[in-house]
Amino acid sequence: MRRRSLLLAVPAGLITLSACGEDTADKDKDQVAESPSAPEPGASAKVVDGPVPAITAGTKFGEKPTVAKGEGKPSGDLAVKTVIAGSGTTVAEGDYVQAHYLGQIWDTAKVFDNSYDRKQPLVIQLQQGSVIDGWRIGLAGKKTNSRVEMAVPPSLGYGSEGRGDIKGTDTMVFVIDVQDTFNGKSSAKGKEAPQDDAALPKVGTNTDGKAPSITVPKAAAPKKLVAEYILEGDGEEVKPEDKLLLQYKGVLWDGGKEFDSTYSREQLAAFPLQQLIKGWQEGLAGKKVGSRVMLVVPPDLGYGDQASEGIPANSTLVFTLDILAKM
Numbered sequence: 605m606r607r608r609s610l611l612l613a614v615p616a617g618l619i620t621l622s623a624c625g626e627d628t629a630d631k632d633k634d635q636v637a638e639s640p641s642a643p644e645p646g647a648s649a650k651v652v653d654g655p656v657p658a659i660t661a662g663t664k665f666g667e668k669p670t671v672a673k674g675e676g677k678p679s680g681d682l683a684v685k686t687v688i689a690g691s692g693t694t695v696a697e698g699d700y701v702q703a704h705y706l707g708q709i710w711d712t713a714k715v716f717d718n719s720y721d722r723k724q725p726l727v728i729q730l731q732q733g734s735v736i737d738g739w740r741i742g743l744a745g746k747k748t749n750s751r752v753e754m755a756v757p758p759s760l761g762y763g764s765e766g767r768g769d770i771k772g773t774d775t776m777v778f779v780i781d782v783q784d785t786f787n788g789k790s791s792a793k794g795k796e797a798p799q800d801d802a803a804l805p806k807v808g809t810n811t812d813g814k815a816p817s818i819t820v821p822k823a824a825a826p827k828k829l830v831a832e833y834i835l836e837g838d839g840e841e842v843k844p845e846d847k848l849l850l851q852y853k854g855v856l857w858d859g860g861k862e863f864d865s866t867y868s869r870e871q872l873a874a875f876p877l878q879q880l881i882k883g884w885q886e887g888l889a890g891k892k893v894g895s896r897v898m899l900v901v902p903p904d905l906g907y908g909d910q911a912s913e914g915i916p917a918n919s920t921l922v923f924t925l926d927i928l929a930k931m
Contacts (some may be wrong), residue, residue: 837894
């Protein structure tokens with residue numbers, strides 16, 4: 605099906621969610637985003653409260669930390685300490701988390717990765733195979749706006765083979781500032797924008813994680829792309845090369861029948877914008893993260909004269925999209 609080749613109907617869980625993707629430069633950038641497909645045999649998933657090294661500078665949430673060298677022998681279990689307790693939403697395994705982090709080696713205090721210098725937090729799903737198991741297990745149950753420090757043994761990191769400068773015997777130390785969490789019940793939280801044009805669909809402004817309504821007018825469909833804010837966020841503007849974390853719903857202009865929705869799957873979508881239909885590429889570029897956007901996509905920017913799953917040929921499509929985060 606053409607729609608599947610352009611990712612619009614692929615559940616997020618079927619896409620490679622590693623921030624590293626297949627780009628060589630990215631593989632050198634995000635060191636937590638690849639992991640063994642399963643913990644090594646005999647790996648302990650027991651969580652203990654220490655030991656973890658002291659944070660000696662950059663002690664506030666959101667500041668780049670400086671972390672002392674580990675003292676003595678690290679635990680063979682996963683050591684997790686909440687350094688700053690936030691009061692936000694609780695993170696669950698399977699959620700996407702947005703976080704700044706610094707990682708270094710226990711024995712040497714050598715920093716092998718940090719997102720603070722990149723000025724771009726990592727957004728990644730806490731599921732096996734997408735992130736190292738230390739993060740997947742250690743961040744579950746924490747609240748947003750928390751700073752978490754953890755010492756990850758090799759068995760819950762990159763295993764006995766290691767990765768890059770990280771040897772198979774190295775315990776990794778992370779300081780993680782958990783900014784936000786997203787799941788299938790997440791919504792954009794932007795400011796309501798006017799919906800004054802009677803010739804355009806009306807989209808619901810609910811922010812409870814349920815699918816917004818889309819009411820299509822009994823009128824001729826626009827011939828050109830329409831891209832309008834429903835809720836205007838205050839995040840960064842979307843660039844054409846971005847990968848986005850989205851909630852969305854699509855209906856046909858003729859009859860208003862739903863043909864696709866992340867809400868019905870209760871599973872977010874993570875898409876590189878450049879791999880999507882032209883209507884999404886052109887309509888979302890320049891829009892702000894944290895927004896709900898309504899797109900009316902004419903056939904030439906959608907699926908044209910090719911029928912697809914639930915979409916007749918030459919269909920005008922209407923989407924509501926919540927831009928939750930850049931990945």
